[in-house]
Amino acid sequence: MTADKQPESVSSVLKTFGILQALATQKDIGISELAQRLMMSKSTVYRFLQTMKSLGYVSQEGETENYSLTLKLFELGAAALEYVDLVELANGEMRRISDLTMEALHLGALDGDSIIYVHKLDSKYNLRMQSRIGRRNPLYSTAIGKVLLCVRPEQEVRDILSEVEFVQTTERTHKDVDSLLVELALVKDQGFAEDVEEQEIGLRCIAVPVYDRFNQVIAGLSISLPTIRFTEEKKAEYICELHAAARRISEKLGCTVYPYAD
Structure with a gap:
């Protein structure tokens, strides 16, 4: 079953971990590259990133607007x-x-x-x-x-x-x-x-x-x-x-x- 055919809650979890795993493989990355790599829309990636940012798991670089993981997962x-x-x-x-x-x-x-x-x-x-x-x-x-x-x-x-x-x-x-x-x-x-x-x-x-x-x-x-x-x-x-x-x-x-x- 593809992510698109999963129940909404399961699909959200899969998308969340997909973003986390992508960020873990690269120090910082932009929304467009993330969306392309994960085959998700930029608006969806942005929405998930903002939620992760509010929870403290992701930080945003001011000048480049790229995103990176914080140490909260390590904690x-x-x-x-x-x-x-x-x-x-x-x-x-x-x-x-x-x-x-x-x-x-x-x-x-x-x-x-x-x-x-x-x-x-x-x-x-x-x-x-x-x-x-x-x-x-x-x-x-x-x-x-x-x-x-x-x-x-x-x-x-x-x-x-x-x-x-x-x-x-x-x-x-x-x-x-x-x-x-x-x-x-x-x-x-x-x-x-x-x-x-x-x-x-x-x-x-x-x-x-x-x-x-x-x-x-x-x-x-x-x-x-x-x-x-x-x-x-x-x-x-x-x-x-x-x-x-x-x-x-x-x-x-x-x-x-x-x-x-x-």
């Missing part, structure tokens, strides 16, 4: 590679903690107004959590969500959660952003966060931050266990193990100063 690719590296680097550390504790481990990142799990290891006990890679959960009721939010300014936290409904999944769940902000200050100070039956009755979770080469928090590493297996002694041990793992992962990602001792 997208670098971000994707960073998460691939993150999962690969975290896997060994998570398996070590899994072997030691037999509990469930999760690695989560911020995506919009929620967290998304990018890696997990199931508990080795028969009772397992109902979670999966790619699943989303609220920021306000998860330990990972709290470590991702605690390093951000108050107004940014409010903006991220501005349209989020604080669903009371248990009586311990935060009711609004104001109560959450009080806890986030504590989380930032102590270097770890907890979910104390806020997401699910009978379940506790502890999380610590993972940093990138810019010393920015890019993920949270957590351990989850039922309350029947929880003790304060285990809590202290697990926090220490999580920090040690997160520090090693962060250092491999280029972080120069992991702020919490192992």
Whole structure:
């Protein structure tokens, strides 16, 4: 099926990537040459280029009126590679903690107004959590969500959660952003966060931050266990193990100063 016979949305995607690929093979190029190379009308090429320009993927040379790619595609690719590296680097550390504790481990990142799990290891006990890679959960009721939010300014936290409904999944769940902000200050100070039956009755979770080469928090590493297996002694041990793992992962990602001792 030719591009002209494709559904309009598919055809638009094909044209967009055709233009991007053409620009990638030449430093800068004019509309007429692009149109001829891609067998598209100049008006169509112009319209697509203006949209790409408004989104920051294409720049226009003032004198020649030629177009070229910006570094935004590189930034997208670098971000994707960073998460691939993150999962690969975290896997060994998570398996070590899994072997030691037999509990469930999760690695989560911020995506919009929620967290998304990018890696997990199931508990080795028969009772397992109902979670999966790619699943989303609220920021306000998860330990990972709290470590991702605690390093951000108050107004940014409010903006991220501005349209989020604080669903009371248990009586311990935060009711609004104001109560959450009080806890986030504590989380930032102590270097770890907890979910104390806020997401699910009978379940506790502890999380610590993972940093990138810019010393920015890019993920949270957590351990989850039922309350029947929880003790304060285990809590202290697990926090220490999580920090040690997160520090090693962060250092491999280029972080120069992991702020919490192992």
